Amino acid sequence: MLKLFPFLKPYRLPIWIALSLMLVELMVELFHPLLLAKIIDEGVLRNDLNLVIRWGVIMIIMSLLAFASGVINSFYAAHVSQSTGFDLRSRLYEKIQTFSFEALQKFQTSSLITRLTNDVTLIQNTIFMSLRIMLRAPLLIIGGMIMALFVNVSLALILVVTIPIIVLFLTWMMKRGTTLFKLVQKWLDGVNHVIRENLLAMRIIKVFVTRKHEQNRFLERNDRLMKGTIKALRVMEIAMPLLLVVMNTAIILVLWFGSVAVSDNQAQVGEVVAIINYATRITGALTMFSMIVIIFSRTRASADRIADVLHTSETEQAEKNQRLRIENGNIVFKDVQFFYPNTNELVLNKLSFSVAAGETVAMIGETGSGKTSLFQLIPRFYYPSSGMILIDNEPIERYEADLLRAEIGYVPQEVLLFSGTIKENISWGKKDASMEEIIKAAQDAQIDETIRKLPNGYDTKIGQKGVNLSGGQKQRISIARALIRKPKILLLDDSTSALDVKTEERLLKALKEYKCTIIVITQKVSTAMEANKIILIEDGKVSDEGKHYDLLNSSALYQKLVDSQARKEVLTHE
Ligand SMILES: Nc1ncnc2c1ncn2[C@@H]1O[C@H](COP(=O)(O)OP(=O)(O)OP(=O)(O)O)[C@@H](O)[C@H]1O
Numbered sequence: 408m409l410k411l412f413p414f415l416k417p418y419r420l421p422i423w424i425a426l427s428l429m430l431v432e433l434m435v436e437l438f439h440p441l442l443l444a445k446i447i448d449e450g451v452l453r454n455d456l457n458l459v460i461r462w463g464v465i466m467i468i469m470s471l472l473a474f475a476s477g478v479i480n481s482f483y484a485a486h487v488s489q490s491t492g493f494d495l496r497s498r499l500y501e502k503i504q505t506f507s508f509e510a511l512q513k514f515q516t517s518s519l520i521t522r523l524t525n526d527v528t529l530i531q532n533t534i535f536m537s538l539r540i541m542l543r544a545p546l547l548i549i550g551g552m553i554m555a556l557f558v559n560v561s562l563a564l565i566l567v568v569t570i571p572i573i574v575l576f577l578t579w580m581m582k583r584g585t586t587l588f589k590l591v592q593k594w595l596d597g598v599n600h601v602i603r604e605n606l607l608a609m610r611i612i613k614v615f616v617t618r619k620h621e622q623n624r625f626l627e628r629n630d631r632l633m634k635g636t637i638k639a640l641r642v643m644e645i646a647m648p649l650l651l652v653v654m655n656t657a658i659i660l661v662l663w664f665g666s667v668a669v670s671d672n673q674a675q676v677g678e679v680v681a682i683i684n685y686a687t688r689i690t691g692a693l694t695m696f697s698m699i700v701i702i703f704s705r706t707r708a709s710a711d712r713i714a715d716v717l718h719t720s721e722t723e724q725a726e727k728n729q730r731l732r733i734e735n736g737n738i739v740f741k742d743v744q745f746f747y748p749n750t751n752e753l754v755l756n757k758l759s760f761s762v763a764a765g766e767t768v769a770m771i772g773e774t775g776s777g778k779t780s781l782f783q784l785i786p787r788f789y790y791p792s793s794g795m796i797l798i799d800n801e802p803i804e805r806y807e808a809d810l811l812r813a814e815i816g817y818v819p820q821e822v823l824l825f826s827g828t829i830k831e832n833i834s835w836g837k838k839d840a841s842m843e844e845i846i847k848a849a850q851d852a853q854i855d856e857t858i859r860k861l862p863n864g865y866d867t868k869i870g871q872k873g874v875n876l877s878g879g880q881k882q883r884i885s886i887a888r889a890l891i892r893k894p895k896i897l898l899l900d901d902s903t904s905a906l907d908v909k910t911e912e913r914l915l916k917a918l919k920e921y922k923c924t925i926i927v928i929t930q931k932v933s934t935a936m937e938a939n940k941i942i943l944i945e946d947g948k949v950s951d952e953g954k955h956y957d958l959l960n961s962s963a964l965y966q967k968l969v970d971s972q973a974r975k976e977v978l979t980h981e
Pocket of ligand 1: 747750754772773774775776777778779780781820
């Protein structure tokens with residue numbers, strides 16, 4: 408939890424103001440019984456109405472002061488807690504943006520969302536409560552003990568011995584509670600995980616009629632969360648009765664030893680009453696303290712989870728000193744081997760190939776042969792486990808990640824569009840793009856005509872993940888988004904799969920204008936035939952490469968692919 412303290416530093420002044428005002432409230436609270444006793448003993452019992460009015464007015468003024476302090480304290484507590492929550496969320500978000508794919512895989516998406524929302528909210532609430540009431544309990548406990556010692560040392564010793572034992576016990580419970588609440592937050596991640604998956608896969612769930620199965624999956628996780636929370640709270644709940652037993656025993660001991668002391672003339676009756684009075688107040692404060700322990704256990708668990716994200720070292724390495732930019736776009740893979748982090752399956756095995764600047768290369772291979780993985784190494788989402796990747800004859804590590812990626816247009820296999828207009832989605836690839844540039848990119852991606860037919864043209868809004876567009880339309884918008892930045896290297900991962908042969912032909916022709924290096928992963932012979940070179944990938948290795956007619960003679964895999972597609976064409980023409 409201490410790791411998050413720096414986040415409070417910018418709000419030192421409002422924190423001090425809030426705490427000082429809380430002390431004013433506390434002082435009024437402590438002095439109230441004293442004043443009441445004075446009014447009763449010296450005013451009411453002696454029939455002194457003036458004294459009653461005088462001290463009564465003082466009591467009212469003090470109450471008003473406490474009321475005003477409370478209101479202003481609330482104002483500052485809300486300001487500090489909300490601002491700290493805002494800062495924490497922003498820092499977490501910034502940090503997650505720098506995460507390497509390894510770190511993103513380690514913290515699941517749903518867990519990151521829980522940390523950014525629920526965990527931050529818990530911390531925010533705890534800060535608010537700390538500034539409002541939390542410090543009051545410990546101060547009442549300490550203040551009560553000091554006052555008791557001041558009244559009668561030997562009787563107060565009973566409290567001085569008992570109370571630290573209870574506080575130690577509560578601290579131990581907080582530790583135990585933190586472990587349990589950490590699990591609770593993990594189970595909350597689990598619930599969020601199912602919700603997220605279900606919302607994203609609603610169509611599949613409906614079409615496979617698996618609503619019941621998914622409901623049960625959700626209920627199972629929800630049940631685990633409920634039972635876990637009850638278990639965690641139960642451990643905490645024994646604190647209260649235990650505390651009352653110990654404190655009541657202490658009060659009985661004070662009474663017993665007190666009566667002995669009074670009869671031995673070693674204490675006054677008033678002193679015994681005063682110490683019992685303090686013991687009762689301290690019991691109340693300890694009850695409050697045990698509630699605070701519950702809240703703190705939860706908050707500690709959340710703070711640890713947030714700190715885990717903030718202190719993760721698996722971020723992308725930024726080679727700040729390197730200002731290299733891709734000039735031509737030639738690519739060389741030399742004996743590249745690759746394992747995904749924390750796995751032992753060799754995905755790329757001594758893979759070597761080269762693509763000259765401005766060339767178009769088609770990459771063909773069976774599913775799972777490593778094509779997408781190979782693509783992910785070019786914008787440096789991952790580093791090769793061994794071997795070398797050179798761009799413009801420079802090792803890829805020498806490029807700063809952002810500068811490297813600025814020159815790469817990447818159209819992933821799974822198209823993802825953002826909510827917003829079509830225009831915004833295309834210009835997302837280049838924030839300062841003009842309308843002409845947007846239209847040009849759309850024209851080249853063969854989507855301009857379709858967009859113009861939509862109700863609001865380029866201003867048509869598309870829903871989350873572009874639900875109101877067809878697969879092929881989404882693919883082409885995603886291609887336009889990559890083209891608008893006029894990349895030096897264009898990576899198309901099976902991005903023309905949903906296009907008919909004619910549209911695809913026009914697209915490939917338009918791409919030639921861009922004079923960039925293009926690698927296109929495809930299963931279509933029609934696409935491959937347009938390329939300068941075809942590279943065949945088998946089990947993470949280059950099994951063959953060449954032009955269409957060369958491969959027809961040399962590669963059994965290519966022949967099989969051509970045969971199957973020719974047969975499909977014959978069947979569709981029949
Ligand atoms: N994030 C990942 N973590 C671990 N292993 C992965 C990951 N992504 C892919 N793999 C594994 O890497 C291997 C190659 O996958 P890849 O996606 O590169 O194949 P591909 O040739 O692109 O297949 P497809 O044509 O079906 O897209 C597969 O065995 C897959 O299980």
